[in-house]
Amino acid sequence: MMLPVSHVVMARTVWSLCMMHFILALGVNASDNSVNFKTRCLAFKPESYISNATLNRLEYVTAGTNLAFPDNDPSCGRASQVVNVDLCRIALSVPTSQRSGFNYELWLPETWNGRTLATGNGGLDGCFGTNNGHNGTSGAAFYQNEDVVIDFSWRALHTSVEIGKKLTPLMYDKKVGKSYYLGCSLGGRQGIGNAEKFPKDFDGIVAGAPAVDFNSLYSWRASFFPITGDTASPGFISPDTWKTTIHNEVLKQCDYIDGVEDGIIEDPILCHVDTERLLCGYSNSSSTDCLSAAQVKIVKAVYDDYLWPNGTLLYPRVNPGGELLAATGLYSGNPYAPSADWFKYAILGEPSWDPATYTQDDALLAIQKNPAGIASWPSSLAAFQEQGGKLLSYHGQQDQQISSLNSVRFWKRLADEVDYDLEKMDAFYRLFRIPGMNHCAGGPGAWTVGQGGTTPAYGIPFDKDHNVLAAIVDWVEKGVAPDEIVGTKFVDDNVGAGIMYQHRHCRYPYRSTYSGIGDPLDISSWNCVNFGGY
Numbered sequence: 041m042m043l044p045v046s047h048v049v050m051a052r053t054v055w056s057l058c059m060m061h062f063i064l065a066l067g068v069n070a071s072d073n074s075v076n077f078k079t080r081c082l083a084f085k086p087e088s089y090i091s092n093a094t095l096n097r098l099e100y101v102t103a104g105t106n107l108a109f110p111d112n113d114p115s116c117g118r119a120s121q122v123v124n125v126d127l128c129r130i131a132l133s134v135p136t137s138q139r140s141g142f143n144y145e146l147w148l149p150e151t152w153n154g155r156t157l158a159t160g161n162g163g164l165d166g167c168f169g170t171n172n173g174h175n176g177t178s179g180a181a182f183y184q185n186e187d188v189v190i191d192f193s194w195r196a197l198h199t200s201v202e203i204g205k206k207l208t209p210l211m212y213d214k215k216v217g218k219s220y221y222l223g224c225s226l227g228g229r230q231g232i233g234n235a236e237k238f239p240k241d242f243d244g245i246v247a248g249a250p251a252v253d254f255n256s257l258y259s260w261r262a263s264f265f266p267i268t269g270d271t272a273s274p275g276f277i278s279p280d281t282w283k284t285t286i287h288n289e290v291l292k293q294c295d296y297i298d299g300v301e302d303g304i305i306e307d308p309i310l311c312h313v314d315t316e317r318l319l320c321g322y323s324n325s326s327s328t329d330c331l332s333a334a335q336v337k338i339v340k341a342v343y344d345d346y347l348w349p350n351g352t353l354l355y356p357r358v359n360p361g362g363e364l365l366a367a368t369g370l371y372s373g374n375p376y377a378p379s380a381d382w383f384k385y386a387i388l389g390e391p392s393w394d395p396a397t398y399t400q401d402d403a404l405l406a407i408q409k410n411p412a413g414i415a416s417w418p419s420s421l422a423a424f425q426e427q428g429g430k431l432l433s434y435h436g437q438q439d440q441q442i443s444s445l446n447s448v449r450f451w452k453r454l455a456d457e458v459d460y461d462l463e464k465m466d467a468f469y470r471l472f473r474i475p476g477m478n479h480c481a482g483g484p485g486a487w488t489v490g491q492g493g494t495t496p497a498y499g500i501p502f503d504k505d506h507n508v509l510a511a512i513v514d515w516v517e518k519g520v521a522p523d524e525i526v527g528t529k530f531v532d533d534n535v536g537a538g539i540m541y542q543h544r545h546c547r548y549p550y551r552s553t554y555s556g557i558g559d560p561l562d563i564s565s566w567n568c569v570n571f572g573g574y
Contacts, residue, residue: 081128097131113176116167140187154217160227179381193412224248233416239424259403260355275334282367356445361438436477486527486543499535
């Protein structure tokens with residue numbers, strides 16, 4: 041599984057990213073302040089303010105240090121990280137019940153602008169920020185321990201926010217200002233779930249590719265292994281075939297819908313793949329560039345909406361174009377590990393369960409059980425909105441792990457509560473669809489929009505036009521809502537190689553539309569058009 045960006049970044053409750061823009065404005069003598077801050081840091085006793093907490097680490101870390109994380113589970117894939125400011129690092133273990141608790145990192149930068157930032161994890165992960173009540177990326181800790189599932193679902197994040205807001209003013213002798221959240225995938229779900237359950241925690245939330253309707257998502261993911269069969273199954277479709285024959289046909293049918301042939305499907309809503317065109321003997325298909333009838337049936341099942349027997353939607357169809365990475369993920373002929381773990385340990389309580397036996401009976405059970413209320417599928421965020429909260433979501437249009445159509449489905453679910461009044465929706469929630477973006481990051485499109493955890497994300501201006509984090513700040517603090525986000529594509533995704541092009545990403549229900557005039561790589565050749573996608 042590709043690690044989502046929200047948990048590749050070291051999570052921290054206090055903002056060091058944008059705070060760099062405020063250092064000079066504070067007018068502090070840097071050398072004197074550093075000595076005093078280091079002294080305050082090492083004298084601080086955070087565990088004395090948090091009931092039953094254990095202090096694991098307290099250290100002053102200088103800018104440029106490659107900070108090692110020896111306690112981090114190897115499956116998290118993050119042994120160390122370079123820090124970019126002088127900071128006080130606090131690591132706590134916090135019990136949540138007699139049989140559960142979480143580990144928590146709080147980073148307090150030397151110069152603070154009053155804002156706080158929390159970030160989330162991905163998959164079933166317990167990695168950074170908080171470890172969500174368990175260590176590593178496996179779900180085994182959920183087995184016969186509902187308290188750990190509660191920590192994973194919501195308690196670790198919410199409790200860590202409370203702790204951060206309690207400890208931070210004690211270090212600086214200054215009140216906490218606005219609070220923000222940044223996460224993708226599971227981290228996106230965490231942000232939206234928190235807005236639903238604890239609307240006062242954050243003033244602004246950035247939720248990338250949110251894993252909302254969590255149980256249905258994990259059922260959808262589990263459904264692919266029975267569809268594809270294992271690698272030895274008759275008619276199994278190899279990754280190479282997905283990446284060439286099938287992907288090329290998808291582009292042939294859908295790439296030019298937007299008027300530009302660029303290897304990117306601008307809007308998957310408009311793309312409905314005719315799988316019959318892949319059948320050997322159809323039109324000009326050759327015997328080496330086509331599929332058998334059995335294989336076409338598999339591809340059709342993959343690209344169709346996932347429906348209940350009565351025809352109602354269980355979960356939306358995949359993103360066409362996402363097969364490039366899904367070929368070695370969801371369609372690889374192997375069980376999708378996070379889904380298998382979720383069913384084994386949290387839903388069925390059967391560690392020996394065989395993912396090949398998954399059926400919709402399991403999907404129904406997951407919805408009925410909904411461990412720790414993890415679904416995160418609210419029909420209203422009225423309490424969050426009434427607190428003045430702002431929610432910005434983004435989703436890659438060729439996401440290979442979570443269908444971007446589910447984010448549209450969620451937008452419509454909330455819109456239904458306000459009678460599809462666009463003005464009311466725009467007042468607190470804006471969804472930006474990013475063509476050519478994979479799951480949370482990467483891809484052939486202009487995918488860099490300021491999401492955490494990727495080097496290119498630090499190569500763009502920290503402003504509301506290019507950066508989702510800066511955009512949510514301006515929305516919360518200045519009342520300037522983002523209508524568009526400019527995405528950036530670096531040559532070979534290397535900041536040092538320069539910008540290849542930029543693209544205009546529009547809030548739903550607007551669609552980035554080619555004018556038909558000018559260079560398609562010129563951002564001025566595209567406009568945001570409301571296509572009435574209600």
